[in-house]
Amino acid sequence: MTNSQYFSLVDTIARMSLKAEAQRYYLGYVWWILEPLLWVGVFYVVFYKLLGTRTPDFLMFLAVGKLMFIWFSKTVNYASNSLMSHAGLIGRMDLPKSLFPLAVILECCYRQVAVFFLLSVLLIYQHYLPTMLWLWLLPLMLVQALIIIVCGCVASMLVAFKRDFGLLINLGMVFMMFVSGIFWDIRDITNTEAADALLTWNPVAFLLHSYRQVLLWQEVPDGMHLLNLGAVAVIGVVIVLRFMQRYSAHLARLVVSA
Protein backbone atom coordinates (compact mmCIF):
# COMPACT_ATOMS: atom_id res chain seq x y z
CA MET A 1 0.00 0.00 0.00
CA THR A 2 1.48 3.35 -1.01
CA ASN A 3 1.46 6.35 1.32
CA SER A 4 -1.12 8.20 -0.70
CA GLN A 5 -3.38 5.14 -0.71
CA TYR A 6 -2.91 4.80 3.01
CA PHE A 7 -3.86 8.39 3.75
CA SER A 8 -6.75 8.36 1.36
CA LEU A 9 -8.02 5.24 3.13
CA VAL A 10 -7.63 6.84 6.57
CA ASP A 11 -9.59 9.83 5.32
CA THR A 12 -12.33 7.70 3.73
CA ILE A 13 -12.82 5.59 6.86
CA ALA A 14 -12.94 8.77 8.96
CA ARG A 15 -15.54 10.45 6.74
CA MET A 16 -17.68 7.33 6.45
CA SER A 17 -17.63 6.95 10.18
CA LEU A 18 -18.77 10.56 10.65
CA LYS A 19 -21.55 9.98 8.19
CA ALA A 20 -22.60 6.77 9.93
CA GLU A 21 -22.67 8.48 13.29
CA ALA A 22 -24.67 11.43 12.02
CA GLN A 23 -27.24 9.00 10.64
CA ARG A 24 -27.50 7.14 13.93
CA TYR A 25 -28.87 10.13 15.86
CA TYR A 26 -31.98 12.17 15.33
CA LEU A 27 -30.02 15.43 15.70
CA GLY A 28 -27.15 14.14 13.54
CA TYR A 29 -24.31 16.59 13.05
CA VAL A 30 -25.78 19.02 15.60
CA TRP A 31 -24.38 16.77 18.33
CA TRP A 32 -20.85 17.70 17.34
CA ILE A 33 -21.45 21.11 18.86
CA LEU A 34 -24.26 20.37 21.28
CA GLU A 35 -22.48 17.72 23.33
CA PRO A 36 -19.36 19.78 24.16
CA LEU A 37 -21.61 22.76 24.87
CA LEU A 38 -23.65 20.70 27.32
CA TRP A 39 -20.45 19.60 29.04
CA VAL A 40 -19.44 23.21 29.54
CA GLY A 41 -22.96 24.01 30.78
CA VAL A 42 -22.92 21.19 33.35
CA PHE A 43 -19.50 22.19 34.67
CA TYR A 44 -20.53 25.82 34.80
CA VAL A 45 -23.59 25.05 36.89
CA VAL A 46 -21.66 22.82 39.31
CA PHE A 47 -18.53 24.89 39.80
CA TYR A 48 -19.85 28.42 39.40
CA LYS A 49 -23.44 28.33 40.56
CA LEU A 50 -23.16 25.61 43.21
CA LEU A 51 -19.58 25.77 44.42
CA GLY A 52 -19.05 29.47 43.72
CA THR A 53 -15.58 29.34 42.18
CA ARG A 54 -13.86 32.73 42.10
CA THR A 55 -11.87 32.31 38.89
CA PRO A 56 -12.49 35.52 36.88
CA ASP A 57 -14.65 35.13 33.78
CA PHE A 58 -15.16 31.50 34.70
CA LEU A 59 -17.42 30.69 31.76
CA MET A 60 -14.79 31.41 29.10
CA PHE A 61 -12.02 29.99 31.27
CA LEU A 62 -13.99 26.77 31.46
CA ALA A 63 -15.03 26.80 27.79
CA VAL A 64 -11.43 27.03 26.55
CA GLY A 65 -10.20 24.35 28.93
CA LYS A 66 -13.04 21.90 28.51
CA LEU A 67 -13.51 22.23 24.76
CA MET A 68 -9.83 21.67 24.06
CA PHE A 69 -9.64 18.87 26.64
CA ILE A 70 -12.59 17.01 25.10
CA TRP A 71 -10.60 16.77 21.88
CA PHE A 72 -7.93 14.83 23.76
CA SER A 73 -10.10 12.67 26.02
CA LYS A 74 -12.78 11.74 23.47
CA THR A 75 -10.28 10.88 20.80
CA VAL A 76 -8.16 8.67 23.02
CA ASN A 77 -11.28 6.92 24.33
CA TYR A 78 -12.65 6.31 20.84
CA ALA A 79 -9.26 5.30 19.46
CA SER A 80 -8.76 2.78 22.26
CA ASN A 81 -11.58 0.65 20.80
CA SER A 82 -10.59 1.13 17.19
CA LEU A 83 -8.74 -2.15 16.69
CA MET A 84 -11.32 -4.26 18.51
CA SER A 85 -14.25 -2.71 16.70
CA HIS A 86 -12.69 -3.69 13.37
CA ALA A 87 -11.97 -7.27 14.39
CA GLY A 88 -13.97 -8.65 11.45
CA LEU A 89 -11.95 -6.71 8.95
CA ILE A 90 -8.62 -7.37 10.64
CA GLY A 91 -9.34 -11.11 10.52
CA ARG A 92 -9.85 -10.98 6.78
CA MET A 93 -7.33 -8.55 5.42
CA ASP A 94 -3.70 -7.85 6.08
CA LEU A 95 -4.11 -4.10 6.54
CA PRO A 96 -1.75 -1.72 8.35
CA LYS A 97 -3.10 -1.72 11.90
CA SER A 98 -2.38 1.97 12.49
CA LEU A 99 -5.10 2.64 9.93
CA PHE A 100 -7.84 2.12 12.52
CA PRO A 101 -6.70 4.40 15.37
CA LEU A 102 -5.57 7.04 12.87
CA ALA A 103 -8.95 7.03 11.14
CA VAL A 104 -10.66 7.62 14.49
CA ILE A 105 -8.17 10.37 15.33
CA LEU A 106 -8.80 12.10 12.02
CA GLU A 107 -12.54 11.73 12.50
CA CYS A 108 -12.24 13.49 15.85
CA CYS A 109 -10.08 16.22 14.27
CA TYR A 110 -12.87 16.95 11.80
CA ARG A 111 -15.27 17.19 14.69
CA GLN A 112 -12.90 19.45 16.61
CA VAL A 113 -12.88 21.90 13.71
CA ALA A 114 -16.58 22.46 14.38
CA VAL A 115 -15.96 22.70 18.13
CA PHE A 116 -13.19 25.21 17.62
CA PHE A 117 -15.43 27.26 15.40
CA LEU A 118 -17.99 27.26 18.20
CA LEU A 119 -15.33 28.32 20.70
CA SER A 120 -14.23 31.18 18.45
CA VAL A 121 -17.79 32.42 18.17
CA LEU A 122 -18.15 32.30 21.96
CA LEU A 123 -14.87 34.15 22.43
CA ILE A 124 -15.74 36.89 19.97
CA TYR A 125 -19.22 37.19 21.46
CA GLN A 126 -17.55 37.73 24.86
CA HIS A 127 -15.22 40.37 23.33
CA TYR A 128 -12.07 38.26 23.22
CA LEU A 129 -11.19 39.35 19.71
CA PRO A 130 -8.62 37.55 17.52
CA THR A 131 -5.11 38.99 17.68
CA MET A 132 -1.78 37.98 16.16
CA LEU A 133 -1.30 35.83 19.25
CA TRP A 134 -3.91 33.47 17.82
CA LEU A 135 -1.22 32.28 15.40
CA TRP A 136 0.17 30.36 18.37
CA LEU A 137 -2.88 28.12 18.05
CA LEU A 138 -1.36 26.41 15.02
CA PRO A 139 1.72 24.94 16.76
CA LEU A 140 -0.31 24.31 19.92
CA MET A 141 -2.91 22.30 18.04
CA LEU A 142 -0.28 20.49 16.03
CA VAL A 143 1.49 19.34 19.17
CA GLN A 144 -1.81 18.35 20.73
CA ALA A 145 -2.65 16.30 17.62
CA LEU A 146 0.72 14.53 17.80
CA ILE A 147 0.21 13.71 21.48
CA ILE A 148 -3.25 12.39 20.66
CA ILE A 149 -1.79 10.13 17.96
CA VAL A 150 0.70 8.62 20.39
CA CYS A 151 -1.86 8.12 23.17
CA GLY A 152 -4.59 6.88 20.81
CA CYS A 153 -2.40 4.28 19.10
CA VAL A 154 -0.97 3.02 22.39
CA ALA A 155 -4.47 2.84 23.88
CA SER A 156 -5.77 0.82 20.91
CA MET A 157 -2.96 -1.72 21.32
CA LEU A 158 -3.45 -1.99 25.08
CA VAL A 159 -7.14 -2.75 24.62
CA ALA A 160 -6.31 -5.34 21.95
CA PHE A 161 -3.87 -6.91 24.40
CA LYS A 162 -6.37 -7.06 27.27
CA ARG A 163 -9.88 -5.66 27.13
CA ASP A 164 -9.50 -4.58 30.78
CA PHE A 165 -7.31 -1.68 29.68
CA GLY A 166 -10.42 -0.08 28.22
CA LEU A 167 -11.74 0.50 31.76
CA LEU A 168 -8.40 1.86 32.94
CA ILE A 169 -8.20 4.25 30.00
CA ASN A 170 -11.65 5.60 30.84
CA LEU A 171 -10.55 6.12 34.40
CA GLY A 172 -7.28 7.67 33.23
CA MET A 173 -9.21 10.28 31.25
CA VAL A 174 -11.20 11.26 34.35
CA PHE A 175 -7.91 11.51 36.25
CA MET A 176 -6.45 13.71 33.50
CA MET A 177 -9.53 15.90 33.69
CA PHE A 178 -8.89 16.53 37.36
CA VAL A 179 -5.15 17.17 37.10
CA SER A 180 -5.12 19.32 33.96
CA GLY A 181 -6.69 22.46 35.32
CA ILE A 182 -9.97 22.41 33.46
CA PHE A 183 -12.18 23.92 36.14
CA TRP A 184 -9.40 25.39 38.31
CA ASP A 185 -6.52 27.70 37.50
CA ILE A 186 -2.98 26.37 37.75
CA ARG A 187 -1.86 29.88 38.74
CA ASP A 188 -3.93 29.50 41.91
CA ILE A 189 -1.66 26.76 43.23
CA THR A 190 0.27 28.51 46.02
CA ASN A 191 3.16 26.05 45.87
CA THR A 192 4.95 27.34 42.76
CA GLU A 193 7.15 24.25 42.53
CA ALA A 194 4.10 22.05 42.31
CA ALA A 195 2.55 24.31 39.68
CA ASP A 196 5.75 24.27 37.61
CA ALA A 197 6.02 20.52 37.91
CA LEU A 198 2.45 20.13 36.69
CA LEU A 199 3.08 22.33 33.64
CA THR A 200 6.33 20.52 32.89
CA TRP A 201 5.20 16.95 33.25
CA ASN A 202 1.55 17.06 32.29
CA PRO A 203 1.47 18.05 28.61
CA VAL A 204 -2.31 18.37 28.65
CA ALA A 205 -2.18 20.86 31.53
CA PHE A 206 0.53 22.79 29.68
CA LEU A 207 -1.47 22.90 26.46
CA LEU A 208 -4.69 24.01 28.15
CA HIS A 209 -2.80 26.70 30.05
CA SER A 210 -1.19 27.88 26.81
CA TYR A 211 -4.54 28.02 25.00
CA ARG A 212 -5.85 30.25 27.78
CA GLN A 213 -2.76 32.45 27.64
CA VAL A 214 -3.31 33.00 23.94
CA LEU A 215 -7.09 33.25 23.83
CA LEU A 216 -7.94 34.91 27.15
CA TRP A 217 -4.97 36.56 28.75
CA GLN A 218 -3.05 37.99 25.78
CA GLU A 219 0.14 36.27 26.91
CA VAL A 220 2.83 34.50 24.89
CA PRO A 221 3.04 30.80 25.77
CA ASP A 222 6.30 29.04 26.67
CA GLY A 223 7.62 28.41 23.15
CA MET A 224 10.67 26.49 24.29
CA HIS A 225 8.64 24.00 26.27
CA LEU A 226 6.23 23.64 23.37
CA LEU A 227 9.14 22.91 21.06
CA ASN A 228 10.50 20.25 23.41
CA LEU A 229 7.06 18.72 23.78
CA GLY A 230 6.65 18.70 19.99
CA ALA A 231 10.00 16.98 19.51
CA VAL A 232 9.17 14.28 22.05
CA ALA A 233 5.75 13.82 20.45
CA VAL A 234 7.24 13.43 16.97
CA ILE A 235 9.64 10.77 18.23
CA GLY A 236 6.73 9.10 20.00
CA VAL A 237 4.64 9.04 16.81
CA VAL A 238 7.49 7.50 14.81
CA ILE A 239 8.12 4.83 17.43
CA VAL A 240 4.47 3.90 17.88
CA LEU A 241 3.74 3.72 14.14
CA ARG A 242 6.85 1.61 13.52
CA PHE A 243 5.85 -0.66 16.37
CA MET A 244 2.37 -1.16 14.93
CA GLN A 245 3.85 -1.94 11.54
CA ARG A 246 6.38 -4.38 12.91
CA TYR A 247 3.90 -6.26 15.09
CA SER A 248 0.99 -6.02 12.68
CA ALA A 249 0.43 -9.79 12.50
CA HIS A 250 0.69 -10.19 16.26
CA LEU A 251 -1.89 -7.48 16.75
CA ALA A 252 -4.15 -9.27 14.28
CA ARG A 253 -3.88 -12.45 16.31
CA LEU A 254 -4.67 -10.61 19.54
CA VAL A 255 -7.67 -8.89 18.00
CA VAL A 256 -9.10 -11.98 16.32
CA SER A 257 -8.68 -14.22 19.34
CA ALA A 258 -10.06 -11.74 21.87
Place this chain on the structure above:
Amino acid sequence: MSFGMPAASGDSHQVLDNLDLKINQGERVGLVGRNGAGKSTLLRIIAGIYPPMAGTVWRHPEKTIALLSLGLGFQGDLSGRDNAFLAAMLQGMTKKEARSHLEAIGEFTELGDYYDQPVKTYSSGMRSRLGFATALLLETDILLIDEILAVGDNAFRKKARQALAQKLDADKTVVLVHHAEQAIREVCTRALWLESGRVRMDGAVEEVLASYNKAD
Protein backbone atom coordinates in the same frame (compact mmCIF):
# COMPACT_ATOMS: atom_id res chain seq x y z
CA MET B 1 3.19 -25.46 11.79
CA SER B 2 1.11 -25.06 14.91
CA PHE B 3 -1.29 -22.44 16.06
CA GLY B 4 -2.93 -21.82 19.40
CA MET B 5 -5.49 -19.32 20.49
CA PRO B 6 -5.23 -17.83 23.97
CA ALA B 7 -8.23 -18.97 25.98
CA ALA B 8 -9.90 -16.88 28.67
CA SER B 9 -8.34 -19.07 31.37
CA GLY B 10 -4.88 -18.02 30.22
CA ASP B 11 -4.16 -21.42 28.69
CA SER B 12 -3.78 -21.83 24.99
CA HIS B 13 -6.21 -23.82 22.93
CA GLN B 14 -4.48 -25.69 20.12
CA VAL B 15 -6.15 -24.92 16.78
CA LEU B 16 -3.55 -26.27 14.35
CA ASP B 17 -1.22 -29.02 15.44
CA ASN B 18 2.02 -29.74 13.58
CA LEU B 19 0.44 -29.23 10.21
CA ASP B 20 2.65 -29.86 7.21
CA LEU B 21 1.18 -28.88 3.90
CA LYS B 22 2.27 -27.97 0.39
CA ILE B 23 0.02 -26.37 -2.19
CA ASN B 24 1.34 -25.89 -5.72
CA GLN B 25 0.51 -23.15 -8.15
CA GLY B 26 -2.68 -23.85 -10.06
CA GLU B 27 -3.99 -26.33 -7.53
CA ARG B 28 -7.52 -25.96 -6.28
CA VAL B 29 -7.82 -27.37 -2.83
CA GLY B 30 -11.06 -27.92 -0.97
CA LEU B 31 -10.88 -27.94 2.83
CA VAL B 32 -13.40 -30.03 4.72
CA GLY B 33 -13.78 -30.67 8.41
CA ARG B 34 -16.09 -30.04 11.32
CA ASN B 35 -16.58 -26.66 12.96
CA GLY B 36 -13.47 -25.85 14.94
CA ALA B 37 -11.23 -28.12 12.87
CA GLY B 38 -9.01 -25.14 12.09
CA LYS B 39 -10.12 -24.35 8.52
CA SER B 40 -10.55 -20.60 8.87
CA THR B 41 -7.41 -20.29 10.99
CA LEU B 42 -5.44 -22.11 8.31
CA LEU B 43 -6.75 -19.73 5.65
CA ARG B 44 -5.76 -16.73 7.76
CA ILE B 45 -2.27 -18.09 8.28
CA ILE B 46 -1.84 -18.78 4.57
CA ALA B 47 -3.10 -15.27 3.83
CA GLY B 48 -0.46 -13.86 6.19
CA ILE B 49 -2.98 -12.17 8.47
CA TYR B 50 -1.20 -13.69 11.41
CA PRO B 51 1.82 -15.97 11.75
CA PRO B 52 1.80 -19.53 13.09
CA MET B 53 2.92 -19.84 16.73
CA ALA B 54 5.49 -22.42 15.68
CA GLY B 55 6.80 -23.27 12.24
CA THR B 56 6.82 -21.25 9.04
CA VAL B 57 4.72 -20.48 6.00
CA TRP B 58 6.40 -19.92 2.66
CA ARG B 59 4.52 -18.22 -0.10
CA HIS B 60 5.81 -17.20 -3.50
CA PRO B 61 6.85 -13.59 -2.88
CA GLU B 62 5.51 -12.26 -6.16
CA LYS B 63 2.08 -13.85 -5.99
CA THR B 64 -0.79 -11.74 -4.69
CA ILE B 65 -3.30 -13.26 -2.33
CA ALA B 66 -6.78 -12.48 -1.09
CA LEU B 67 -8.94 -14.04 1.56
CA LEU B 68 -12.58 -13.83 0.61
CA SER B 69 -15.08 -14.19 3.37
CA LEU B 70 -18.42 -12.67 4.14
CA GLY B 71 -19.82 -10.28 6.64
CA LEU B 72 -18.55 -8.42 9.68
CA GLY B 73 -17.01 -5.75 7.51
CA PHE B 74 -20.13 -3.67 7.07
CA GLN B 75 -21.23 -0.54 8.88
CA GLY B 76 -24.94 -0.87 9.48
CA ASP B 77 -25.64 2.86 9.44
CA LEU B 78 -24.12 3.34 5.99
CA SER B 79 -25.79 2.47 2.72
CA GLY B 80 -24.81 -0.54 0.66
CA ARG B 81 -23.22 1.82 -1.82
CA ASP B 82 -21.02 3.47 0.83
CA ASN B 83 -20.04 0.11 2.22
CA ALA B 84 -19.13 -1.15 -1.24
CA PHE B 85 -17.03 1.97 -1.77
CA LEU B 86 -15.21 1.40 1.50
CA ALA B 87 -14.68 -2.30 0.76
CA ALA B 88 -13.21 -1.48 -2.65
CA MET B 89 -10.81 1.02 -1.13
CA LEU B 90 -9.77 -1.39 1.59
CA GLN B 91 -8.82 -3.81 -1.15
CA GLY B 92 -6.37 -1.27 -2.45
CA MET B 93 -8.35 0.72 -5.02
CA THR B 94 -8.08 4.47 -5.36
CA LYS B 95 -11.21 6.54 -4.80
CA LYS B 96 -11.70 6.85 -8.53
CA GLU B 97 -11.34 3.13 -9.21
CA ALA B 98 -13.64 2.33 -6.31
CA ARG B 99 -16.28 4.70 -7.64
CA SER B 100 -16.11 3.14 -11.08
CA HIS B 101 -17.08 -0.26 -9.63
CA LEU B 102 -20.08 0.91 -7.64
CA GLU B 103 -22.71 0.59 -10.34
CA ALA B 104 -21.58 -2.91 -11.32
CA ILE B 105 -21.67 -4.04 -7.71
CA GLY B 106 -25.14 -2.60 -7.28
CA GLU B 107 -26.37 -4.45 -10.35
CA PHE B 108 -24.76 -7.73 -9.42
CA THR B 109 -26.31 -7.73 -5.95
CA GLU B 110 -29.83 -7.09 -7.34
CA LEU B 111 -30.49 -4.84 -4.37
CA GLY B 112 -32.35 -2.23 -6.41
CA ASP B 113 -33.39 0.78 -4.29
CA TYR B 114 -32.04 -0.92 -1.20
CA TYR B 115 -28.53 -0.27 -2.46
CA ASP B 116 -28.87 3.29 -1.16
CA GLN B 117 -30.51 2.31 2.12
CA PRO B 118 -28.60 1.63 5.35
CA VAL B 119 -27.24 -1.91 5.52
CA LYS B 120 -28.94 -2.43 8.91
CA THR B 121 -32.26 -2.59 7.05
CA TYR B 122 -31.04 -5.51 4.92
CA SER B 123 -32.09 -9.14 5.29
CA SER B 124 -29.24 -11.57 5.90
CA GLY B 125 -29.52 -12.73 2.28
CA MET B 126 -29.13 -9.16 1.04
CA ARG B 127 -26.13 -8.63 3.26
CA SER B 128 -24.39 -11.71 2.01
CA ARG B 129 -25.10 -10.77 -1.60
CA LEU B 130 -23.42 -7.44 -1.00
CA GLY B 131 -20.59 -9.24 0.77
CA PHE B 132 -20.07 -11.57 -2.16
CA ALA B 133 -20.07 -8.79 -4.74
CA THR B 134 -17.57 -6.70 -2.81
CA ALA B 135 -15.32 -9.65 -2.03
CA LEU B 136 -14.94 -10.61 -5.65
CA LEU B 137 -13.46 -7.33 -6.85
CA LEU B 138 -9.81 -8.23 -6.74
CA GLU B 139 -7.61 -9.88 -9.29
CA THR B 140 -5.15 -12.01 -7.34
CA ASP B 141 -3.05 -15.09 -8.05
CA ILE B 142 -4.11 -16.96 -4.95
CA LEU B 143 -7.70 -16.99 -3.75
CA LEU B 144 -8.64 -18.24 -0.32
CA ILE B 145 -12.39 -18.62 -0.16
CA ASP B 146 -14.19 -19.02 3.14
CA GLU B 147 -17.82 -20.03 2.65
CA ILE B 148 -18.69 -17.13 0.42
CA LEU B 149 -20.59 -19.29 -2.05
CA ALA B 150 -23.27 -20.13 0.49
CA VAL B 151 -25.16 -16.93 -0.18
CA GLY B 152 -28.73 -15.99 -0.93
CA ASP B 153 -31.23 -18.15 -2.73
CA ASN B 154 -30.52 -20.85 -5.30
CA ALA B 155 -30.61 -18.50 -8.27
CA PHE B 156 -28.10 -16.13 -6.70
CA ARG B 157 -25.87 -19.01 -5.61
CA LYS B 158 -25.70 -20.20 -9.19
CA LYS B 159 -24.84 -16.71 -10.37
CA ALA B 160 -22.19 -16.42 -7.65
CA ARG B 161 -20.53 -19.67 -8.71
CA GLN B 162 -20.53 -18.57 -12.32
CA ALA B 163 -18.94 -15.25 -11.39
CA LEU B 164 -16.29 -17.08 -9.42
CA ALA B 165 -15.67 -19.55 -12.25
CA GLN B 166 -15.01 -16.63 -14.57
CA LYS B 167 -12.30 -15.43 -12.24
CA LEU B 168 -10.57 -18.77 -12.13
CA ASP B 169 -8.18 -19.47 -14.95
CA ALA B 170 -5.62 -22.25 -15.02
CA ASP B 171 -2.94 -20.24 -13.23
CA LYS B 172 -5.01 -19.39 -10.20
CA THR B 173 -4.44 -21.23 -6.98
CA VAL B 174 -7.53 -21.72 -4.87
CA VAL B 175 -8.19 -22.90 -1.35
CA LEU B 176 -11.90 -23.29 -0.74
CA VAL B 177 -13.69 -23.87 2.53
CA HIS B 178 -17.26 -24.89 2.03
CA HIS B 179 -19.95 -26.85 3.76
CA ALA B 180 -21.74 -27.75 0.54
CA GLU B 181 -19.75 -30.51 -1.08
CA GLN B 182 -21.17 -29.74 -4.49
CA ALA B 183 -19.17 -26.51 -4.54
CA ILE B 184 -15.96 -28.37 -3.73
CA ARG B 185 -16.68 -30.94 -6.44
CA GLU B 186 -17.24 -28.19 -8.98
CA VAL B 187 -14.21 -26.08 -8.18
CA CYS B 188 -11.52 -28.27 -6.64
CA THR B 189 -8.97 -30.79 -7.88
CA ARG B 190 -7.75 -31.86 -4.47
CA ALA B 191 -9.33 -32.12 -1.06
CA LEU B 192 -7.97 -31.92 2.46
CA TRP B 193 -9.76 -33.19 5.48
CA LEU B 194 -8.78 -31.35 8.66
CA GLU B 195 -9.55 -32.79 12.05
CA SER B 196 -8.50 -31.27 15.38
CA GLY B 197 -5.87 -29.20 13.66
CA ARG B 198 -4.26 -32.07 11.75
CA VAL B 199 -4.60 -33.38 8.22
CA ARG B 200 -6.66 -36.53 8.46
CA MET B 201 -6.71 -37.18 4.73
CA ASP B 202 -5.30 -35.54 1.61
CA GLY B 203 -6.09 -36.65 -1.93
CA ALA B 204 -8.56 -36.69 -4.81
CA VAL B 205 -11.82 -34.88 -4.12
CA GLU B 206 -14.15 -37.88 -4.43
CA GLU B 207 -12.07 -40.15 -2.24
CA VAL B 208 -11.65 -37.63 0.55
CA LEU B 209 -15.32 -36.64 0.49
CA ALA B 210 -16.40 -40.31 0.55
CA SER B 211 -14.26 -41.04 3.62
CA TYR B 212 -15.30 -37.82 5.30
CA ASN B 213 -18.97 -38.64 4.84
CA LYS B 214 -18.50 -42.18 6.07
CA ALA B 215 -16.85 -40.91 9.25
CA ASP B 216 -19.68 -38.45 9.81
